[in-house]
Amino acid sequence: MKGIIHIHSEYSHDGKVSLENIKRHTIDAGYSFACITEHVEDLRGDKLNRFIDECEKLSDDKFLFIPGVEFSYSFSHVLVLGVGKNLSYDYENWPETLKSFKNKYLMILAHPYKARTKIVPEIVDLVDGIEVWNSKYNGKNVPSFTAFQLFQKTKLNRNELLAFAGLDFHKYSHFGGPFVSVVSQELDAKAILQNLKDGEFKIYSRGVSINPTHNKLPLPVLFESMFFAILMPALLFLNKFLSKIGFNVPLKEKIRNRI
Numbered sequence: 001m002k003g004i005i006h007i008h009s010e011y012s013h014d015g016k017v018s019l020e021n022i023k024r025h026t027i028d029a030g031y032s033f034a035c036i037t038e039h040v041e042d043l044r045g046d047k048l049n050r051f052i053d054e055c056e057k058l059s060d061d062k063f064l065f066i067p068g069v070e071f072s073y074s075f076s077h078v079l080v081l082g083v084g085k086n087l088s089y090d091y092e093n094w095p096e097t098l099k100s101f102k103n104k105y106l107m108i109l110a111h112p113y114k115a116r117t118k119i120v121p122e123i124v125d126l127v128d129g130i131e132v133w134n135s136k137y138n139g140k141n142v143p144s145f146t147a148f149q150l151f152q153k154t155k156l157n158r159n160e161l162l163a164f165a166g167l168d169f170h171k172y173s174h175f176g177g178p179f180v181s182v183v184s185q186e187l188d189a190k191a192i193l194q195n196l197k198d199g200e201f202k203i204y205s206r207g208v209s210i211n212p213t214h215n216k217l218p219l220p221v222l223f224e225s226m227f228f229a230i231l232m233p234a235l236l237f238l239n240k241f242l243s244k245i246g247f248n249v250p251l252k253e254k255i256r257n258r259i
């Protein structure tokens with residue numbers, strides 16, 4: 001059963017696509033489920049209930065929306081999957097809130113190396129996994145080298161830690177990133193979330209396959225992620241230098257889009 005993780009719909013202030021259209025595109029791409037992760041601050045009042053209701057209404061025997069939210073704490077973002085209308089949290093006390101989620105929901109540290117994000121050790125200790133591959137911010141074609149290093153380092157002390165991949169989808173151009181394939185043949189949120197929590201899934205994208213329980217990347221994938229980690233910042237630096245001495249090379253955006 002194939003699906004995608006880390007999706008924002010119009011329920012998030014920066015999401016551009018409705019749940020209905022996300023469903024259509026996800027089915028067209030051959031996936032059976034989508035884990036939606038709306039910014040929790042955008043679901044105040046009765047919006048959380050409306051979001052959960054719409055996820056349920058649009059789910060059927062061929063497609064499933066798994067509702068979730070994205071918390072931000074001290075520039076650290078955490079995806080919380082499998083939430084319902086009873087989600088309770090304290091805006092004033094994120095660490096306690098996240099602690100209360102442990103073993104209740106699936107928690108993933110999102111895009112650890114997006115600009116300005118901060119690695120908060122107490123949060124890294126709480127999550128079930130790290131989004132080593134975020135096709136919007138951390139690794140366009142392969143997992144991010146630095147995010148994977150954080151995963152490897154943390155896994156030394158927490159062997160159960162898993163690697164995850166997400167799209168951070170906000171608009172149509174964000175489709176086409178990594179997807180997951182879970183063991184379950186049942187289109188059921190509980191079964192799929194259990195697979196994700198137990199590491200019974202694989203990550204795929206454009207011929208690349210990654211086992212979320214392994215602390216090593218396949219060699220060709222490792223080389224490609226190192227290549228991007230070294231070459232792209234060097235090209236960005238060169239581009240900046242050239243523009244300083246008067247050569248305006250319009251490469252910046254092109255390079256950014258490839259990292």
Ligand SMILES: [Zn+2]
Pocket residue numbers: 070077110111
């Ligand atoms: Zn985020």
Ligand SMILES: [Zn+2]
Pocket residue numbers: 006008037070110168
């Ligand atoms: Zn996000």
